[in-house]
Structure formats: C-alpha cells, structure tokens
Amino acid sequence: MLRPIRGFVGARIILILIQCVFVLSAVEVAATVHHFTWEVGYMFWAPNCIENPVMAINGRFPGPTIRAKAGDIIHFDLTNKLSTEGVVIHWHGIRQIGTPWADGTASISQCAISPGETFPYRFVVDRPGTYFYHGHFGMQRSAGLYGSLIIDVADGLKEPFHYNGELNLLLSDWWHLSVHKQELGLSATPMRWINEPNSLLINGQGKSNCSIAAATCNFTELQQCAPEVLRVKPKQTYRLRIASTTALASLSVAVANHKLVVVEADGNYVEPFEVDDLYIHSGENYSVLIKTDQDPTKNYWISAGVVGRKNKTSQALTILNYESVHAGKLPDSRPPDTPLWNDTIRMRSFVEQLRGLNNSPLPPPAGAHRHIVLLNTQNLYRGQTKWALNNVSLSLPATPYLGSIRYSLIDAFDANVPLESFPNDYDIMAPAANPNCTVSSGVYWLQINSTVDVILQNANTMSANTSEIHPWHLHGHDFWVLGYGDGKFVDGVGDKNFNLKDPPLRNTAVTFPYGWTALRFVADNPGVWAFHCHIKPHLHMGMGVVFALGVERVQGIPGQALACGLTAKLFMNTKF
Ligand SMILES: O=C1O[C@H]([C@@H](O)CO)C(O)=C1O
Structure with a gap:
C-alpha cells in the first residue's frame, strides 16, 4: 500500500529537483539585454588632420565599439539628428535570425529613419566573432557612419585558440570630397568618378604625412588624426581583430617583424594558417594572432x-608599442612594403588558404536546388555609368521590400524577375x-x-x-x-573542383579580375536580403541583387519600418 505513495512522493521530489535545475539553468542562460541610446549627427572632425564634416554617433567618430556575448540581446534606440x-x-x-526588419538596409528591410525620429533595433547576437556596423543608405558609410561590433563567446565556452590580449583595427578610407559631391558625381551624366x-x-x-616622412610623425600628440598606439607586453599572444569598412580600397595589412596567424x-x-601580411577587402573581417616575441626594446x-x-594613397600606419619602450619612439626599420597592387595570384592564394575549422558546418553535398550565375558588367543607362x-x-x-512583400503590395517594385544567367557567347574578356543595360527593382524569389x-x-x-x-556581401x-x-x-x-570538404563559411567573398567565385548557401532565414558589391560607389551604381524568401513567416515588423511608401498608405489608419 505504501509503495505508490512513496513513489508519488519520490516523483514529486524529482519533479521539484528538475524544476529547481530548470530554474537555475534558466537563470544561468538568461540572455543579457544591452540597451543603447544613440544619436546620429554631423560634426566637424579631422580624421586625416584636415577638418571636414563627419557622421558621428553620440559625438564620436568612429562610433562606439559595441561588445556583447553570444546569445545576448541588443536594443539600440537610434535617433536621427541629421537635419535633412x-x-x-x-x-x-x-544574420538577424527572426528579425529581418532590424537588418538596417534602407528600401530593403525598413524605411529610412526621418530626422528627429527614433528607430528601435532589437536583435540577438547569436554567434561570437568580429563584426562592425555601418550606415546603409546612400553614401553615408563613406561619411564615417561606422564602428566595431565584437561578440565574445558565451559564458562557459572557449574559443578554439588561446590569446592573452586583444587589439582592434577598424580600417576605412577617407576622401576630402564630400559624400554629397561623391553621390552627385556618381549619378551625373557623364559620371564623375x-x-x-x-x-x-x-x-x-x-x-x-606619416609614410612620406615617417620621422615627422608624432604618435603621442593629442590630435584627432594622430595614430592610436597599440600597446603590448612582450612574450604574449594577441588577437588582432581586423575589420574593413572601406568604401573602395582593398588593403594589405602587416605588422613588421611579426607573423600573422589567421584564425577567424x-x-x-x-x-x-600563417602569413606575413593579410589581404582584406571591403566588408571582410578577420582575427589574426600575433606573438610579441621580437626585441622588446623596439617599436x-x-x-x-x-x-x-593602382595605388595612389599613402599607407596608414600605426605603432605596435612594446610596453617598456616610449610610445613615441619610431621603429628603426621601414614600414612593411605593400605587395604589388596587381598581384592577383598572390591575393587569390591568400583566400584559397582559408578552410573551415574542423567540425565547421559543411555545405549540403547533394548540390543545389538553384543555380544562379551573375555576370557583373559596367554599363550605361541613358548615358549614366552603371x-x-x-x-x-x-x-x-x-517602399522597402520587406513590408511590400509581407503585405502583398506587388505594385511597389518591378514584377519582372531578373535573369539567372547570361548569353553563352558573351565575351568576358572585352568591353x-x-x-x-536596363534598370530594375525586381527580386530573386528563393524557396x-x-x-x-x-x-x-x-x-x-x-x-x-x-x-x-x-x-x-550577403x-x-x-x-x-x-x-x-x-x-x-x-x-x-x-564545379568539378568545388571544395565540399572544408570550405570556409563567410558573408563576404571577393571576385578577382576576369575570374569567377562560387558560393553556396541554404536560404533558411525568412526575409528580404541584399546581396551586393561592398564597394560603396558600385552599390550606388546598381551592383547588387535582392533575395526574398519565406516573407509570409516574418513577424513583428515595427511600425516605423513601414512608415513610408505604399505600406504607410496601407497603415495610414492603423494605430501602431
Ligand atoms: O565604377 C568605376 O568607375 C571607374 C572607372 O571605371 C570609370 O571612371 C572605376 O575605377 C570604377 O570602379
């Protein structure tokens, strides 16, 4: 008679224990929510010692570095303080899994935020890594609207490599020509490059003037353009996080006397894998490890x-400063030479060394459901260069695609579906x-x-x-x-030589002159997504496509993302 009761009591105890464990683990895994209140506005600033208008976030250029842990939730309330x-x-x-409306692409995922208005970006940073953020409207990235975004591994997990400290390099290129003049020139007939x-x-x-006359370069003065000194302790391993938000330039990065081991x-x-220098193109991010094992009495x-x-711009320079040496002591050797600008073979052999780490996800081997060939050409449209x-x-x-597709406003964009390939007899080696060409807002529909x-x-x-x-960049x-x-x-x-064994996973990949690059992805994130050349003027001149998939499943688009074009009309009488 007692058995069932004992069993019942035992079951209750086990249940309570399970509940306790569940509650405890729920507490342990509860995501941290980071709140940021940001204002974007112009300010005068002299990034290369010459003052110009620069886009700043909360009065800072580059914008603040964001640091969070994988699994955290980020809330940015972004207020537009640009007057016009x-x-x-x-x-x-x-990747904005489940939050495609927070991708921050004007005309694609949301309406641009009007002056004075605030947009609530809310999303999960689900994976550790080196990232950055930037403006994605007109040429605003080139005006300085960018900053670093660094996601650490979740608590209790470890990176698959060891390091003692970190250094951050956010790379960009800078013009004295205002972005407004740049933008107007790119759309002019004839185009002004x-x-x-x-x-x-x-x-x-x-x-x-650092690279022209290195000896005149003062690294300790307090100037907006004075290079940031990167201080290290000897005999340590540092992780250099390198992100490129350049508008145009591909770059080669080197640390004199130090090898770079690429890990991310x-x-x-x-x-x-170990290299003397790293090639990094616009939109790419890398982590490399360096050992501070050189003579510690030098910088x-x-x-x-x-x-x-063709290289017409001086190298950007800064100093790796071994801590016992004065930061202003200039290295006694020349800065590393930039490799030949047109050595495509060397550049390609760098990216061909990238292999997914053991146990990285592999592409579905059975081949693709869809095979899209995109021929990229420079063209004219009514005399404009495109x-x-x-x-x-x-x-x-x-009207941004996400809203117009979600609410079936099919007049909002071109119904013509773009082509999946180009004529066989097209000669890629000649103009x-x-x-x-034609101009269109048509989308590629993906299953x-x-x-x-x-x-x-x-x-x-x-x-x-x-x-x-x-x-x-996808x-x-x-x-x-x-x-x-x-x-x-x-x-x-x-396709006979496709690497299906250990290809690297990434979000940006380069096409070399007169060559092709083959990519595979699983279209599993409902939304409308841009895929485009990350060179800012090239995107501006039409070098991109739009993929739409599973949009009917998208939930929770904030009203502000829809408050323009045909979606605004649709919701005119709706309370958000
Ligand atoms: O889009 C571009 O235009 C110029 C040039 O082709 C015409 O001036 C250039 O170098 C680009 O990358």
Missing part, C-alpha cells in the same frame, strides 16, 4: 596599404559590344530552406583590358566559398 537626411544602421555579419581615397584610416585616424573570418573559425610598424587598384548583373542594374524602390549556388562571374569593364575586384546568411577560377565559369567543369 534619413538614416539607417546595418549590423554587418549579424570619386577617384582614389585621400587617406586610409586605422580606427578613424590617419595622419596623412567573418565570425567563423578557420583552420589556422614596430603596423601598416595598411592599397592593393587591387554596374549590372545579367544586364540589370539594381534601383531600389520607394560589351552594346554597353547599355525557403533551399540550397542556392551563386556563381559570381567577373568581366571586362567599359574600358579595354580592365577588370576590377569586387567583394560581394545579408541574413553566411555562404560557403566553394572555389575560385579564371575566365568564364563552365558548367560541369568549374
């Missing part, structure tokens, strides 16, 4: 120089016989959870014997980089 421009901020590398940057900046600072690319761990140059385009994919140059609509292969096919520009580098997803090739991609040949 809209603004948005994109959290580059954060922005030309090469006046300076390269490390953490927003780029004293311009775009928030994904890679099989470590060493850290340099970033332009590659990929960039196009399969002869279509992207023009963003007045197009007919340079004219939710389908596997998509994209071949990025590079080609000649409108000038003979010229083909340029383009770093392509929003909302990472992709596997399956391979690179020269010339035209041939179906059944190029």
Whole structure:
C-alpha cells in the first residue's frame, strides 16, 4: 500500500529537483539585454588632420565599439539628428535570425529613419566573432557612419585558440570630397568618378604625412588624426581583430617583424594558417594572432596599404608599442612594403588558404536546388555609368521590400524577375559590344530552406583590358566559398573542383579580375536580403541583387519600418 505513495512522493521530489535545475539553468542562460541610446549627427572632425564634416554617433567618430556575448540581446534606440537626411544602421555579419526588419538596409528591410525620429533595433547576437556596423543608405558609410561590433563567446565556452590580449583595427578610407559631391558625381551624366581615397584610416585616424616622412610623425600628440598606439607586453599572444569598412580600397595589412596567424573570418573559425601580411577587402573581417616575441626594446610598424587598384594613397600606419619602450619612439626599420597592387595570384592564394575549422558546418553535398550565375558588367543607362548583373542594374524602390512583400503590395517594385544567367557567347574578356543595360527593382524569389549556388562571374569593364575586384556581401546568411577560377565559369567543369570538404563559411567573398567565385548557401532565414558589391560607389551604381524568401513567416515588423511608401498608405489608419 505504501509503495505508490512513496513513489508519488519520490516523483514529486524529482519533479521539484528538475524544476529547481530548470530554474537555475534558466537563470544561468538568461540572455543579457544591452540597451543603447544613440544619436546620429554631423560634426566637424579631422580624421586625416584636415577638418571636414563627419557622421558621428553620440559625438564620436568612429562610433562606439559595441561588445556583447553570444546569445545576448541588443536594443539600440537610434535617433536621427541629421537635419535633412534619413538614416539607417546595418549590423554587418549579424544574420538577424527572426528579425529581418532590424537588418538596417534602407528600401530593403525598413524605411529610412526621418530626422528627429527614433528607430528601435532589437536583435540577438547569436554567434561570437568580429563584426562592425555601418550606415546603409546612400553614401553615408563613406561619411564615417561606422564602428566595431565584437561578440565574445558565451559564458562557459572557449574559443578554439588561446590569446592573452586583444587589439582592434577598424580600417576605412577617407576622401576630402564630400559624400554629397561623391553621390552627385556618381549619378551625373557623364559620371564623375570619386577617384582614389585621400587617406586610409586605422580606427578613424590617419595622419596623412606619416609614410612620406615617417620621422615627422608624432604618435603621442593629442590630435584627432594622430595614430592610436597599440600597446603590448612582450612574450604574449594577441588577437588582432581586423575589420574593413572601406568604401573602395582593398588593403594589405602587416605588422613588421611579426607573423600573422589567421584564425577567424567573418565570425567563423578557420583552420589556422600563417602569413606575413593579410589581404582584406571591403566588408571582410578577420582575427589574426600575433606573438610579441621580437626585441622588446623596439617599436614596430603596423601598416595598411592599397592593393587591387593602382595605388595612389599613402599607407596608414600605426605603432605596435612594446610596453617598456616610449610610445613615441619610431621603429628603426621601414614600414612593411605593400605587395604589388596587381598581384592577383598572390591575393587569390591568400583566400584559397582559408578552410573551415574542423567540425565547421559543411555545405549540403547533394548540390543545389538553384543555380544562379551573375555576370557583373559596367554599363550605361541613358548615358549614366552603371554596374549590372545579367544586364540589370539594381534601383531600389520607394517602399522597402520587406513590408511590400509581407503585405502583398506587388505594385511597389518591378514584377519582372531578373535573369539567372547570361548569353553563352558573351565575351568576358572585352568591353560589351552594346554597353547599355536596363534598370530594375525586381527580386530573386528563393524557396525557403533551399540550397542556392551563386556563381559570381567577373568581366571586362567599359574600358579595354580592365577588370576590377569586387567583394560581394550577403545579408541574413553566411555562404560557403566553394572555389575560385579564371575566365568564364563552365558548367560541369568549374564545379568539378568545388571544395565540399572544408570550405570556409563567410558573408563576404571577393571576385578577382576576369575570374569567377562560387558560393553556396541554404536560404533558411525568412526575409528580404541584399546581396551586393561592398564597394560603396558600385552599390550606388546598381551592383547588387535582392533575395526574398519565406516573407509570409516574418513577424513583428515595427511600425516605423513601414512608415513610408505604399505600406504607410496601407497603415495610414492603423494605430501602431
Ligand atoms: O565604377 C568605376 O568607375 C571607374 C572607372 O571605371 C570609370 O571612371 C572605376 O575605377 C570604377 O570602379
């Protein structure tokens, strides 16, 4: 008779214990919520010692560095204090799983925030890594709207490598020509190109005469442009987090006398490999480890120089300062030389060394449901210079896609679906016989959870014997980089060499002149996502496409994201 009662009591005790464990673990895993109140406005600032208007966040350029742990929730209330421009901020590398409306892409995920208004960005940073944030409206990134976003591993977890300290390098390029003049010039007929940057900046600072006459470069003065000194202790391992938010420049980064061991690319761990210098293109992020094992009575140059385009800009320099040495003591050797700007073979061999770390997720091996080939060409549209994919140059609509697709407002954008390939006889090695393209806001519709292969096919520009580098960035997803090739991609040949064994996962990958790059991703994040060249003027000239998938599943779009164009009309009488 007692047995069932004992059993019942025992079960109750076990239940209470389970509940306790559950409550405890719930407390342990409860995500931290970080609240940030940000104001974006212009200020006068002299990033390269010459004063210009700069976009700042809470009066700071670059914007504040955000630091959180994987799994944390971030709340940004972003108030637009620009008197006459809209603004948005994109959290580059954060996939926005379940929150596509927080991706911060004007005309795609949300309406630009009007002057005086506040937008609530709320999202989870689900994965550790080195990221950054930046403006994604017009040319605002080039005006200085950016900062670092660093996500540490969740409590109780460890990185797969060891280091004693961290240094942060946020790289950018800087023009004296105002972004408004840049933007107007790019849309003018004929186009006025922005030309090469006046300076390269490390953490927003780029004293311009350092590399010309290094001996005159004072590293200890308090100037807005004085390079930030990076102080280290000898005989330690440091993690350098390097992110490039350049508008145009591809860069080579080196630390004199020190080897770099690459361990992370775009928030994904890679099989470590050692290099003398690191190639980094716009939109890319890396972590490298360095050992401070050199003569501790000296300082060493850290340099970033332009590659990929004919170099007309001085290197950005700063100092790796061994702590017992005066920060102002200049290194007694020259800064590392930037590799030849057009050594594509060396540049490609760098990215080909990137391999996913053991146990990284692998691409579905069975092949893709969808195979999209995107030929990128430089074109003309009514005399304006454009960039196009399969002869279509992207023009963003007045009503952001996420809202218009979610609420079936099909008149909000071009119903024509863009092409999935280009004519077989197109000669990628020469300027197009007919340079004219069309302009469209059409989208690529992807089946939710389908596997998509994209071949990025590079080609000649409108000038003979010229083909340029383009770093392509995907929003909302990472992709596997399956391979690179020269010339035209041939179906059944190029794919024979796809790396399905250990391809790196990332969100930005480069196409080399006259070559192709093959990517695979699983379209599993409902939303509308941009996929575009991260070179700011190129996106402005139409070099991007838009992917839409599973939008009917999207929940919780804040009213402010819909308060423009046709969605505003639809909700005119609705209380948000
Ligand atoms: O889009 C571009 O335009 C110029 C040049 O092709 C025409 O001036 C250039 O270098 C680009 O990258």
